[in-house]
Amino acid sequence: MIKNEVIIVEKKEEGKRLDSFLHTRFTNISRRMIQQSIREGNVLLNGKKAKKGSIIFSNDKIEIIRLPEAQDLVPVANPNLDIEILYENEDFFALNKPAGMPCHPLAIDEKETVVNFIIARFPKASNFGYSVREPSILHRLDIDTSGVLLAAKKENTFNKLRNLMRTKKIKKTYLALVLNEMEKDIVIDSPLMHHEKDKRKMKVLQKKVKSKKALTSKKILEAKTEIKRVEIFKGYTLVQAVILTGVMHQIRCHLASIKHPVAGDLLYQSSKQKKQDFLKPKRHLLHCAEIVLPPEVTGKWEVIKSPLPKDFREYIEKLEKK
Template structure:
């Protein structure tokens, strides 16, 4: 049985839980890792771990094996055959701008996943396969949730990848989103700056109370109300950091969760409208960065038809 992935545990993670380390490394949830361990897909130094919480040692060899075919796997395989409509906004020698549709992963979270934006890109532009610092994320320098839609920039050369990565590091890239949240906003503009960390009780990310900021990573989200409805607010959102699920986590903590969010919602919230929409109302609508020639490039994407039509139902 061949390994799909082999990882050597670095010195700085000695003593860390196996499931936590793999969740961060593979960019998947801890429960997904635990399922892999339970399915005997994960080996540490050629042996099955006793439990997901086993502590790692420096230099430990972690091997991830191919999963056995199950009914659940067959269903996922069937879902993976869905045809996604990826729109190429522009393609230059240095970068590509695309519109990712909702429901499509930006990149594989496991080696066998093929129906992702990354796979689409390398099939259409094979040279991108060697661009970047992670073979599962070729040319990809930023995240966009599976449930969200909208603009992404893909580097076509290593030079552009490094250039974009530096801009993200320095927070000079501008990203704007349209989001619809539950309940009218009490103010037209605000900034949310709760630190964000992985939840200690679930697979979700969580906003950390101000007094416990040392437990989380800095996160900053700004919003402006475009239109208030009786039970909702359409807002334009700017992110100044790029944490996992940042917008969704921040607005849940702000007591205005996003409409259609299957993960971050309040139990008391009436979710009739969420079911009518059947997707997350979050769309990456504007993206600005500097190209290799030092010129600022700005791209915009209108709301997709299903979101526009949904707004017409509101009052």
């Protein structure tokens, strides 16, 4: 927890938004948590309550009364949540994550996430994971992405499954409805990196990176997505996307890079593509349909499936087949 800290804005820092400036200064704190602290009056600008979009100038005085860090965000159990369990044994389980639900909380008062459900259903699973705020879960699905989500009941199982993911032995298959009629199947292996100007996004490196050192750096991430057409409609294509790597926004970014962004994906669609997306879905239409686990996990191949959710099916039914 950051308390009672004062920052004087330097000349080179003026012109930035207050929330953006603080997020740059405190990289381990989410922008959402910073915005919440500003909204609650725990961050003052020149002695007054500020807005998240307040522009800062040279010699401005920023007073941080209270700003929670990631380690302060300890999720709590929410027994009122109900998420379908697709698979379960004594070591791990798989959930059918609904669209619109975050995997883990990003604010102290957030209680409607997958992690809040897991802690309520499997209390011992709260003692291990990638971080305090995201225990048990082995991979993330974006808020609007639905489908299979793996989580562990035991720490040794968590470590085992995490290692299998790192060594690309766990296959994840997604279904996505994308803009435009795709002419052929394609394998996209362009490396990804965080967007320099918009930290919410990833970007594709169009040129191949020859340096192994660059590929293993934190900035450039190796990624491979196998895209196969499932059904072609007027203006859209239903595709299957198979990944062994798990880079943030991998499928969304790769598909956008070949001019077939996911329907409803306002983050990766261009202005022109947003107009072309006549379905205007309320979320991006991406669904984790299947995860295949190798025999190292249970002694046999395990295939865990999640059917397309109702809203996804209804959007498809509106389309005219080619």
